[in-house]
Amino acid sequence: MNRDVLLWCLAVVAAISAAAAVALIVRTRALGARKRKFEAESAQRLAEAERSLLTARTDLQKFRDEQDSALQEAERTAEESTKAVLKGAARFLQSLAAEQTTLLDGIQRKYGGHAVLADLLDVNHANAQMARKAQGIAVMCGAPLGRRNQPASVYDVVRSAQGQIRNFSRVEIMQQSGIALKASAVAPVALAVAELLDNAASFSQHDAPIEVTFQRVQSNLCIVIDDAGVGMSDEDRQKATALLSGDNVPRLSQLGTQPKFGLPVVGLNARQYGFKVDVTGVSRYGGVRAVVLLPEELWTMEETPPPVQETPVRRIRHIPMAEDEPEDRTVHGLPKRGERQAPTASVTDAGGSSGKSARTLKKASRGAGGLAAIQRGTMSGRAVEVPSSEGTEDA
């Protein structure tokens, strides 16, 4: 009896657990199906969301690009219009400074014998520095540099650069003759050297020397500027090299309130006129060694003719006589007075012209060549230009 009851109980328990298990399985399956369905749906939604995100991103990027280019365009326009305004102003200053230099040249010659000359020299110095600044701004704005029509010796070009900095007497230039810069290179090289000299002067003690030497390396001419300054850090060197290459021109708006456009000006100039500048060297004083490397297109080995042709002293005293050359007449056709050949000044006779003096000595009592020479010298010393009282010698 008890055993039956126990069996029944067992059977009931088994049946219940089987039913429970079946119910559980069914439920799990249903759940799994729902989960899969849900997952599929979410994946689809995710994909859609991702697609819209992508489009949104593309749109955003497009807008950003548009904005950037608009900004760049605006900056470029602003830079260009600033440059145009500044270029006009700089050109005006440039031509005024040039005009003033020419004027001062004349005034210095006019009052050359007067004590005011000392002040005029100072004014000219200030003006030369202003002219350099004006030229620098003009170059930064893409305006053409002033042009010189005459070739000049490299020594004179460096001396012209020397005059454009404040403490110019610190600059010592090695003598160099027989090398001339072509006319087109004179102004740009002078400006570049002036900026380098100014840097050398600014970054060294106010009494330290600045040395300029010349070297010929293969077909190039190097102008070497050594200063006794503090030198440059590696970072400064890299920056300077980038600026000097002329590839990396800073915007006017990046120059700041105390603009330093020395090196950019040198770089632009060098690139435009075809020379190279390097400041990475170390000078023998431990400062910076700047080298301006001029390719052979910019210079020649020709001697430059002196700017003013004049008669040497000895020839003035040995002018042929009227009888020897009957055509010796003034521009107005009047016969010239004979000129005395014996020197009236105590300048001794030159040995080399003995033949000529022998021919002319017999007429030594005539005329006053020596006196005229003294008079001419005195007069042209007092005035800018005094023509001979009897017309030109070669008339």
Add this chain to the structure above:
Amino acid sequence: MSDGPDDELELTSALVPLFVITNGRHLPADHEYEHTALVTAREGASAAVARALSPEARKVMDLVADGFLSVAEVSGHTHLPLGIVRILLAQLEEDSLILVRKPIPRVERAERELLSAVLDGLRTKFGA
């Protein structure tokens, strides 16, 4: 003044400014190197020092190498203003490269009596 917007400006001024030629030296005092003072190269002026001179100073040395020349003449022949030549001469004298002979000072006042006595003497002798 420039004519067109992109015309190159032509620079006509002297390339080397005068204050560079004098290297910033001051003018000598008025009574020094008057324009009638005579200048000559000192004998045995050291060639080494002369070589280091600027081209302008060397030109002055060449001019006065053979004898005496007045300051005014030096100025005329070098085409440099008188003041610039005086500064160059001061530098050359400092370097002991030249000798300067000051002009004989002008007689302040001629003695009229002496002159008329001479004139009288001449008249009596030559019967003018």
